[in-house]
Each structure stands twice: as structure tokens, then as C-alpha cells.
Amino acid sequence: MTLKLYNTLSRRLETLEPIEPGVVRLYTCGPTVYDTAHIGNFRTFIFEDLLKRYLKYSGLKVRHVMNVTDVDDRTIERAAEEGQTLAELTGRYCAQFQQDLSALNILPADHLPRATEFIPQMVAGIQTLIDQGQAYTTDDGSVYFNISSYPEYGRLARLNPEQMVVGERVAADDYAKEEPRDFALWKGYKPSDRDSRWPAPWGEGRPGWHIECSIMSTHFLGEQLDIHCGGVDNIFPHHENELAQSRCLHAGPFVNLWLHSEHLIVDGRKMSKSLGNFYILPDLLEKGFSPEAVRYTLLSTHYRKKLNFTFDRLQESQQAINRLRELARRLEEVPAGHKGMAPAVPDAAVAAALDDDLNIAGALGAIFAWAHELFGLLDRERLSGASAGEGLAALGRYDEILGVVFFSPSTLDEEVTALIAEREAARQNEDWARADEIREQLQQRGILLEDTSTGTIWKRG
């Protein structure tokens, strides 16, 4: 396996060469738990899941850490609005987040540390930067990183600090600092912060956003990471600042490969809370879409391409998944000793595509082309029993990467089960009118019935 990935730092494809042979140290930026994450957020988490699953598929061990930001402007604001403590609010949304991760069949990280669990370590790190003369305190008890103390500042984002526009967002920051481009390591306490206050040598307050990742990644994975992921909007300022801090706290390279996923688009604009054009998973499930259809939709476009989200897309994804599930069902029906052809499984094509910067569309193309070949043989009863078994195993392997075929075993409620039984009876009596009526009724509810040679099956529409 020679997996090549696009490194944002070099803007080139680079071969993954784990620091420790056979083990990949992966750090992915998690959510800020001030609200339910929208599916644009999940596009990134699903891209990271694809990466992780493919690394495992390739025989590597993955040590994965995802942080949870549970203290920042938004969490504090939201907690105040809802009259809750910070911990109550973030606890609630963190639980929601994990529930959504699970629904989308995203493999959990080995560690999911929350920023507030590492405040003393962050304080120590900030103190080191102060001691080194790379950070300074201000009268309000805040601490800022002096970007001029780090010559490589701007390298990741390819921004020249001299040319950076000091815009509204900087002006809106009412903290005192020596130079507008410097960023906060620590924010001095203000009454509006309510219960969000922690002690520090230079004064009570709370950590800035970026320092948590520098500290927690090192804590769990060491000073150098193989891969660090996030959405493109994290390149600047978050990752640029994180990189600066980490490089100043320890001399090594910090991250070998920086990977960033593109945005999910709605009506031509990026999906975001501020634009109001977002969807959350529970709402899509409520509308009757399956979690696997959401997963497939977010997964099936290359991670560095913008992805336009539509309900049609979800529907198309469901159809594609149904096709693979149908293949599995048909393969299971082939008797073990059946004589026939033995087509090759597309392992090599799938691996070649994914080795090329996770070319998922190429991999899916290979899988579906193979599926088509198998269906043709199945229709003519010319697939050997052994090949059917191999095919089923191969599909299982590929689904360890895709995670859309063999998960979330759907169940039917009693009413539906009874209707299906009633229809069976009607068909036995050749009462076609009643049988068709039930079929249409269930179709309205998103359940498709198909009468096969071995009985009636159902699937989601």
C-alpha cells in the first residue's frame, strides 16, 4: 500500500509514511458543542471516517483523537441564553453529537477529550510561550501570541501577515492587544463569561480556541502527528495558529500531513449556521431519509471537491445502496456447490483508487462495474457458488470502508408486518386489487415491496 494524500502545507500529494511503522497518529478537529452539528460538519467527520477506515483496511493501526470544544464565545453565549451552566449545555450537545456519529456509522475516536478537561495543561503551555517571549499578557488578564516571534506564520494558509486585511472580525474583538493579527491564547475574565473561569498565574479567565488542540494532541499522541484533519475553513486561523503554537512549544515538525475537506454547499453557498441554510441529521431522519443515505451522500464525492447537497442526492444515494444490498441478497441465494463462472473481485482497483488521495468515486465505480458483471451472471445462473461466497466476502470488505451496506438493520413495525402478511394472503387468493392496494399504501410510507422467486422482500425507497 502506498497511500498518497494531499498535504495542505506543501499543496502536493505526499506518501503517508507513519512515524512509527504500522501505526498512524491521527488528530481530527471535532465540534464546538454549542448546538446540534449540521450535516456540513458531518461531511468532514465522514471524510475522516473514510480515511480512518481505509487506513485500517490497509492493515494499519490508527490512534485517533478528536477534540471537543466546550468553552468558547458561542458556548458561553448559548448557555447564557438558555439559562444553563456551560457544563449543562455542552454536555447536552456533546451527547447529541455522539448520537449522530453513531447513527452515521462513524467509528468512534480512541479519545474524545474536551477542552475544559485540559485547562491546567493549557495554562502550562501558555506559560512556556510567555517565558520564551513569544506571548504577552495585557491589562485585562488576557494572553496573546506574538505572531512576529514565529517567522513561518502564514505558511500553512499561504497568507502573508503584511497583506492580511484587518477586517470586521478583528475590529469586533474588544480585547486589548499590541498588534491586531496576534491571537488569543487566554481570554481574561469578563462578567459575561459567567461560570466560565479558570485560574491562571496572569489572571482568571478561559483558554483561547487554538491552544486546546496543541495541548491535547501532544498529550495523547506525542509531539509529532502523522495526520491532522479538519474542514478547509480551519486552515485559517485555527490550524495556522495551532501550528505556530505547537512549533514554538516543541521544535519538531508537529504534523506530517495536513488534510482538509471542502465545504458542503446548499444553493451555491456553503452550509453554515450563520447563513441559516443548514440541515441537521435528526430532521433528515424525521423526513424519512435513512442515515446510510446521508452517509453515502456525504461520502461519495471526493473530499476536496465542494458537494452540493439536495434531497434528490439523498434519494439517489439510497438507490445506490439498495443496489449493493440487492447484490448481497442475490449472492446469498446461490447454492454453495453451484457450477459457473468465477469473475475476479476488484480489490486491486478499489485499493488503487483509494490510494490515490481517497478517490472514492473511482473506487465506487470499480465496485459497481463488478456488481453489474455479477448481476448479469446471477440472472443467467452462471455464477459459481464459490464465487458467490467470495463476492459476498468482498462486498463485506468494501463495506468496512464504505459503511453503508451492512449496518443499521432496519426493522418494520407490527402494522407494516401485518399488512405484508395480508398482502401475501391476498396474492395466494389472486386478489390482485387488494395486493396492489397494500403495496401502494406501503410505498407511500417509503417501503418498497418486491416479489421475488423466493418470496416477497422489502426495502427502503
Added chain:
RNA sequence: GGCGACGUACCCAAGCGGUCUAAGGGAGCGGUCUGCAAAACCGUUAUUCACCGGUUCGAAUCCGGUCGUCGCCUCCA
């Protein structure tokens, strides 16, 4: 103003200088099968890759320009 990405059929999308008269998914149309459907299969829907010019024996693929869309430029995945 600075930096960057993208534009392939009705929709989505692969393609990384020749095997491209361009994978794969969805959708449509005709057929086989079926009680009828659905699924699956067979056939069909781009001699063409936003547009213009250039490099090359050869370009969807490289270079330049034009048009269009989007993103980032201090706390957005």
C-alpha cells in the same frame, strides 16, 4: 485588494498527455422477466469535456486569456 478552488451527458461524477468515438450512480425511453409491478438483465440518452487561443505527432488532461460559480483573508467543519 491578497490568496485559492472549481466548470465533463437531463442530474451527480471518474478521468492526472495516447488503450477516451470519455468509468460508475441516479433519471428517462424501448425490450426481456412478472398476475401487474419492482428488482435484475439487454438496448438507448456526450465524436464530446464552459469559451477562445497556444504547446505537442497527439490534449478533457499541459500553458495563456475570457466568462461563470464558490471559498478563505483572526475564533466557521
